[in-house]
Amino acid sequence: MYDGLQRPLEVLSRKTGEFIARGVQASPLPEDKLWRFVPSLEVGSSVGPGSQLGAVAESHIIEHRILVPPNLKGRVVEIHEGDFNIHDTVAVLETRGEDGISRVEIPLAQRWPVRQPRPYQTRLAPREPLISGTRIIDAFFPVAKGGSAIIPGGFGTGKTVTEHSLARWADADVVVYVGCGERGNEMTEVLEEFPTLEDPRTGAPLMKRTVLIANTSNMPVAAREASIYTGITIAEYYRDMGYDVLMLADSTSRWGEALREISGRLEEMPGEEGYPAYLAARLAEFYERSGRVACLGGSQENGVPQRYGSVTVIGAVSPPGGDFSEPMTQNSMRVVGTFWALDYDLSRRRHFPAINWTRSFSLYDLREWYRGRVAPDWDDLTREALALLQREVELLEIVQLVGPDALAETERAVLASARMLREDLLQQSAYHGVDRYCPASKAYWMLKAIMDFHHRTQSAVQSGVPLQKVSALPTVTEIARMKELPLDEAETHIKMVMDHVRSGFAEWGVN
């Protein structure tokens, strides 16, 4: 856990007590701790930028791969196995430069300027979704591994809760969480909770895969501006080792405001709403540091396997007054691939996550993956469900104008199904023991059960069964409870629910 300048906060608290005094220095990494380095190369091998020299077990889930720094290549002349601290030399390279052959010592730790993107070999198209465990995201607006997304929303719409649940359950190897100008108490919540939560994939405490950068709103502005870059550089560093990294920034608006404040103090010419004119460029630069890449260091010739890594960037945006036309939201929207619009109205109804399904979008084409990995009809189901929700919006407008009596029975059935979709699928409690994490397969079966119910309702109502009777079916309650089914039995039970639905409707001769 660091502040915006990568000063470790635990060390600072030992140095200056509960309050952070000014002008304290602390090394970002523990300098006296010894790490076991295991080389994977032998003396004499030739290496390029990013080649793996060996590895250190950082924790039992993350193998910290020690790479040749991106600007070096040459021949390994010395390499040692053993226990080292971060500044000890573990290998010596012989490099050929303009001024002849020189020897370069490589320690465990690297330094990198945060404002400069770390290099990679090639960029790859994002083709695989980052499964977030949140149904509305996975089903309707997925973000790709290596993609970027923003979550704009006024205060109280659940930006932070959404980011927290992404940090908890997203299927990334490493999560970098930047609390940029946010509340101290929220960072504490993460700190207290993450060590107790289990990563659903590895079973290790979530803290083991998380880097926290906490620059609360009352810490200095300049550090806040830097914190985003500190975060993304750490993310890129792990990406280069071949991991899928998720970087969460809460909130980028605070970073934008830091830019504005510094720019104002420099007396630069202000652009829109006082933000500096280079805001859009800075934002684009930042979001473009996300991506799925073939890392440096792999090559066919040497028979070194190619490593692939990705950085997914998800930024929260806090638009003043919840008005999305302000510069931070608009400039970010243009460069990101997924947009989750949080909505005041939904949050007021306690519909969480309050992601508005009519305004959000995802530009990533991940159908291939879903078809192959989840279910062949995934794509059709989600499209149909979205269309149903859209139809609901239209019908509700009519209700607002002329009252519910004007609707036909089938249209009222559409409203009932859409309501079921909203309440039993899209609503998800981030605090419920089971419901907080929903893998794609469970989401699929839930969606399938609801759409199945919808189809049967439609044909039942068309054949003259009153809607009231359909709504009174006991399976309606079962559908409402699907969320709470434990993950391992979810599929069988939902199939059972669907059987009940089938038999319930069969009484009226509908199948």
Added chain:
Amino acid sequence: MIKDFPMPRLITTEYRTLSEIRGPLVFVERTSNVAYNEIVEILTPQGELRLGQVLEVDHARCMVRVFLGTTGLGLRQTRVRFLGDVARVDVSLSMLGRALDGSGQPIDGGAPIIPEFSLDINGLPINPSVRTHPSEFIQTGVSAIDGLNTLTRGQKLPIFSGAGLPANELAAQIASQARVAGGDKSLDSEPFAVVFAAIGITNREAAFFMDQFQASDAMDRTVLFINRAEDPSMERLLTPRAALTTAEYLAFTHDRHVLVIMTDMTNYCESLREIAAASEEVPGRRGYPGYMYSDLASLYERAGRLRSKSGSVTRLMILTMPDDDITHPIPDLTGYITEGQIVLSRDLHRKGIYPPIDVLPSLSRMMNAGIGESKTRADHRAVADQLYALYAEGRDLRRLVAIIGEAALSADDRRVLDFARQFEERYVSQGMTDRSMSETLELPGICCPSCLPNRSSAYLGNISKGITANDHRLCHPHEVAGLQSANRAGEAGTRVARAETRRPAQRVFANRGYGGRPFGCAAGCRRGRLPGLLPGQSPLPGRK
């Protein structure tokens, strides 16, 4: 806590090199060795001593803002001394029961404060790694807050008010009723203190607060910082900082639970704008300086609890939304920093409802940490969500009724509409009474789950989360029969739900008194137990 004393310089240079006076600012030339934010003594030609603060330092020139205004200063005769120190406030336990001005000097005619420490009023940020998460609720005695937007220790919660709304009354009521832990009235066992900072308030308001504190015997655990509307606006920037420094001192040096109440933050922001404009800074939204977020954050974030200390700082800030506009920069930026907000509504106020808290836009982000089993009640969250969702729906229906008339609504919708009315009149509205947490959670006809209008699957879903069928049976035998058959059909689902909830609910139930009527609540439930009431028929009085 940083315990250092001011280090006076041995030699003090006095400058008579004023080159310009503009608004609250004076410019001093040919200065050397001057620091940013340093405190300055200004001796006026009349021999009066005023304080100021360095705002900007150039290589040989510096800008000073004068706290008591620049009226009467001349370029030639004014003398300026740099004190070599930042603004400090003297703190000691003897401040309790005293009224002080914005910079910490007594204004109640009493003796000066004998300082235990002299602290930098700007404070230092709390290291996030030593904070602990707020987890104990504070009972304010106000249902709309306790039940739906619970306040916890270490939280910062603003009250968004409008001109003419009774925010001050509410703040005073909370200050005198606030208690900790489960309705226990033995507040005195917990060391508790109130720090009250009045920023730019009128004499009438100041008198109101003084009266309130004295009437509720709370005065001897209260420190008042009062900056009146006629005091110089510069001092408004010092007032909250001096108050917070005092609060931190009481909380983290003397282990008290401190509730800091500030009113009115809008006046503070106006002063900030005034000074920014005078020093020709680039204005941001609506002329407020671009750094207003950081500036407010440096105030608001000074709340919380520390792992190593038993004291806490909890904050309530009152701010007036100009033109009731919640998107105005002041409430907007505040909402982004604080942990929720309480919003007062003019509509409710006009209906004569006190406190006029509009629960829909109100929110407490720390609520989940403070409620639940062993704190309030296991099903607190479920009950709150249910009330919230129904009230939101009722408000929507009201809009619809305005267009199509009530007759066009379905019977179900009419019940929801009626619920919304009852909710406002009986739950939100309570006058100056002090309701305990259990009274709030068991308010007859409002909080009993079976008395609420039944709304489809979400309703049943929530019941399964928080309230067991068992709980339900005692009120409404008929509905339970239906629920049980549903349970049998969907056994998988209920097995989970039951395992999670059975025990807490039963225990809670055993504790409940329902005002001397065990297992039935006043209005709805007694009717619910009458023989012959069919499921679906409204148990609310006066409704079929």
